[in-house]
Amino acid sequence: MITAGTIENWLGEHLDEDFRAEKIQTGETEGQIQVAFTLHHKKRSRPIMITGVGFMKPHIEDACKRAMRVMREFQRALDITDACVRNHYWMMGIIQEEPPSLADYTLLELVEANHAIAKDEGQVNPDGSRSIPIHCDDRLVAALYTAYHFDPSDQDDIDPIVKLPDRVLVNIKMTPEPTCPVCGAGADEDCDAGLHG
Numbered sequence: 001m002i003t004a005g006t007i008e009n010w011l012g013e014h015l016d017e018d019f020r021a022e023k024i025q026t027g028e029t030e031g032q033i034q035v036a037f038t039l040h041h042k043k044r045s046r047p048i049m050i051t052g053v054g055f056m057k058p059h060i061e062d063a064c065k066r067a068m069r070v071m072r073e074f075q076r077a078l079d080i081t082d083a084c085v086r087n088h089y090w091m092m093g094i095i096q097e098e099p100p101s102l103a104d105y106t107l108l109e110l111v112e113a114n115h116a117i118a119k120d121e122g123q124v125n126p127d128g129s130r131s132i133p134i135h136c137d138d139r140l141v142a143a144l145y146t147a148y149h150f151d152p153s154d155q156d157d158i159d160p161i162v163k164l165p166d167r168v169l170v171n172i173k174m175t176p177e178p179t180c181p182v183c184g185a186g187a188d189e190d191c192d193a194g195l196h197g
Helices: 006-015 059-091 106-121 136-151
Strands: 019-029 030-042 048-053 162-164 167-169
Touching: 006 019, 006 030, 006 059, 030 059, 030 136, 048 059, 059 136, 106 136
Parallel strands: none
Antiparallel strands: 019 030, 030 048, 162 167
């Protein structure tokens, strides 16, 4: 008879450090082994339940690999979406820390990640709470992608990215705020030399 301890040992061999298994149960029905356990990711509040009949070591390994892949994909979507949201918050002045770059992501990756997190909204967690993920809509995602992936134009030499009959889309390079030639502080900051601020 395969015990919970046996399953735990098998899982210990194949689970990555970001994962853990809990509530391992085993049984036998009509000569077939039954196994059930929950797989947790350290950054995700909602686990995946894995159950099966006739499970042997290869079946458990395969089930864990598939579950870990699903959870990794979700975590990646969460990380990408968080980066999008932080860019938006920084633009609005809600956070001061410079947001992570989105330059390494394709438009498809950004859109799909935000859609994945949007679908997760309202799902019930094991503790009875509901997840309320924050994500960006497609228009904002497209705007963020444009800002990161199209070279900005100088303000006196604008090169449109898209031109329509009644509007144009541009990406303009921001002019740095003037700094004090004595202390190097911005115009709205305190000046060591007492010239402004």
